[in-house]
Amino acid sequence: MPFKILKKQELVPTIHLMEINAPRIAKKAQPGQFVILRINENGERIPLTIADFDRKKGTITTIFMVVGKTTMQLSALKAGDNISDFIGPLGNPAHIENEGTVLLVGGGVGVAPIFPQARAFREAGNKVISIIGARSANLLLWEDRMREVSDELYITTDDGTKGHHGFVTDIVKKIIESGEKVSRIVAIGPPVMMRSVAGVTRPFNVKTIVSLNSIMVDGTGMCGACRVLVGNETKFACVDGPEFDAHLVDFTLLMNRLAMYQPEEKVSLEKYKCGREGCTC
Ligand SMILES: Cc1cc2nc3c(=O)[nH]c(=O)nc-3n(C[C@H](O)[C@H](O)[C@H](O)COP(=O)(O)OP(=O)(O)OC[C@H]3O[C@@H](n4cnc5c(N)ncnc54)[C@H](O)[C@@H]3O)c2cc1C
Ligand code: FES
Known part of the structure; x- marks a missing residue:
């Protein structure tokens, strides 16, 4: 069924x-x-986090x-297509209960998966402090939605065009050093972030959870x-995760494995672009 x-x-x-539309x-x-979705029967399977339901x-x-x-x-499809x-929900739900104060950190497109967690932590009675970051102000996602579900919201941009000029980590450090008792930090974004x-x-021994975006096939x-x-x-990130204790994750292996098929991915993208109407290459 499509x-x-x-x-x-x-x-x-x-x-x-x-x-x-996916009621089940x-x-x-x-x-x-x-x-995990597939655009058509010849398509690649790609995982995407549920940003809202x-x-x-x-x-x-x-x-x-x-x-x-x-x-x-996917970006070329329109409403009505x-x-x-479209298979799911896959992976384990985030661990959400009333713990006191939680710090949610979203970088780039990682703001989207942080949003439903911020909302759920708030509904569970926590004080929610959120930090959202982007390279530049025009790339900042869902500031309004994050504000609605956060007790405090901090913004950072790498180029200083909005909020703090710098990285989300600067604010994480500042909040922990201020003495705020944070029971859990959830960070979602690029592996390097x-x-x-x-x-x-x-060094502060604050429980920190990350959602790992490793390459997935069956899920x-x-x-x-x-x-x-x-x-x-x-x-296996799909069934044991995708969330794990950040202090125990081997990020170097994660990043190496994510880059494993880059030459093939480049060829595949070039072929796709060349096959499109109006391509002049
Ligand atoms: C659990 C999970 C949740 C994710 N949620 C989101 C999300 O909410 N929003 C978002 O933009 N991206 C998300 N991703 C990443 C997304 O799946 C990849 O960007 C996408 O698969 C890239 O496919 P592509 O054909 O456009 O790019 P490709 O050119 O095929 O790949 C570009 C890069 O994307 C990664 N990638 C490629 N294929 C896969 C795959 N099958 N599984 C995972 N990563 C892959 C690799 O790092 C690769 O180098 C998530 C990944 C995981 C594992
Ligand atoms: S995607 Fe196949 S085992 Fe996780």
């Missing part, structure tokens, strides 16, 4: 929102979980950044593609 796109919108350059997934979805409407919202062939194909496969957050919080623990090393143990 899955209809109900809404499609470019939120900021290269980052798109897509709302899909919406019924069960929890913050922290993801879906509406059980009444029966919809799932994903937010994706265009980085290669499949995300570029269908995609052939998550590794930096882990580096900042390790059900069968293929081993998403293998990661956590505390020197091999884990």
